[in-house]
Amino acid sequence: MRRWLDDVIAQGRLPLLCFLLGFIVGFLLIRLSVRLIRKQVRWWPGNLRSGGVHIHHMVFGVVLVLLSGIGMVTLYQRTDTATASALAAVFGVGAALVLDEFALIFYLRDVYWEEQGRTSVDAVFVALAVTGLLLLGFHPLWMLDINDFRRDPSVEVRIFVVAFSVVNLALAAIVIAKGKIWTGLFGMFFLPLLFVGALRLSRPGAPWARWRYGDRRRLMNRAIVRERRYRRPVIRAKIFVQDLVAGKPDAEHVRAAAEAELTRTVVPAPSAPPHLFHMSWLSEDTDN
Numbered sequence: 001m002r003r004w005l006d007d008v009i010a011q012g013r014l015p016l017l018c019f020l021l022g023f024i025v026g027f028l029l030i031r032l033s034v035r036l037i038r039k040q041v042r043w044w045p046g047n048l049r050s051g052g053v054h055i056h057h058m059v060f061g062v063v064l065v066l067l068s069g070i071g072m073v074t075l076y077q078r079t080d081t082a083t084a085s086a087l088a089a090v091f092g093v094g095a096a097l098v099l100d101e102f103a104l105i106f107y108l109r110d111v112y113w114e115e116q117g118r119t120s121v122d123a124v125f126v127a128l129a130v131t132g133l134l135l136l137g138f139h140p141l142w143m144l145d146i147n148d149f150r151r152d153p154s155v156e157v158r159i160f161v162v163a164f165s166v167v168n169l170a171l172a173a174i175v176i177a178k179g180k181i182w183t184g185l186f187g188m189f190f191l192p193l194l195f196v197g198a199l200r201l202s203r204p205g206a207p208w209a210r211w212r213y214g215d216r217r218r219l220m221n222r223a224i225v226r227e228r229r230y231r232r233p234v235i236r237a238k239i240f241v242q243d244l245v246a247g248k249p250d251a252e253h254v255r256a257a258a259e260a261e262l263t264r265t266v267v268p269a270p271s272a273p274p275h276l277f278h279m280s281w282l283s284e285d286t287d288n
Helices: 002-010 014-038 057-075 081-099 102-107 115-135 146-151 155-177 181-187 191-199 207-212 217-246 251-265
Strands: none
Touching: 002 014, 014 057, 014 081, 014 115, 057 081, 081 102, 081 115, 102 115, 115 181, 155 181, 155 191, 155 207, 181 191, 207 217, 217 251
């Protein structure tokens, strides 16, 4: 642990670590607060209101993000590591408060304790995953040594970097279009995952299925069967974790919610309009 921390400091990633810690602390504290408020614990201050209007904690998050961001931009040329780390920690707390109500931003209504409120938990998981990968030293140009690139910015090296970035982004776009968000996210940091995700079947309700499987029933049915078979345990596990964080029901609820999500989401995508062109590259999606 000590060795890893020394490496983080040596690589200049201490502000990133402070951001992650601030984000985790902010998220845990606000989740504890909203649970206590929901249970109407008498000794815990309730929701803040101004003239009868409920002030969401997202508002405080925006203020913290804005203030810490201004501080970072203003002081970035002459700040020391301690100041940068402190500002990063405040930025992390603010980001946690904002993302904890991401569903409110996305749906433009208060769905915090509704099913759609799980979107906020998903957003928090994504932020934690990306920050964790960056903190461990991974980055989208993982095959390249950025320091070598800075020392030798020759034309050949620049062309290779640009080509690698284009391939990386193109494959990530294909994988995400196939409805595999997490594969696309982690694949940005580990290219083989993108190749696997790009070659496998699309999820049946994804844009790729709409473009490619609309008039190919056999392929669409195979995608639906696979989605139901392999997504069921994944959805149950995800809902279980979300409920642990967001506060909800029991194991039976998890099973029922998983089946409800499968019923709602595992459906054939509508065919693409006839004027849209059909991409024919990447041959056809393999079954493995």
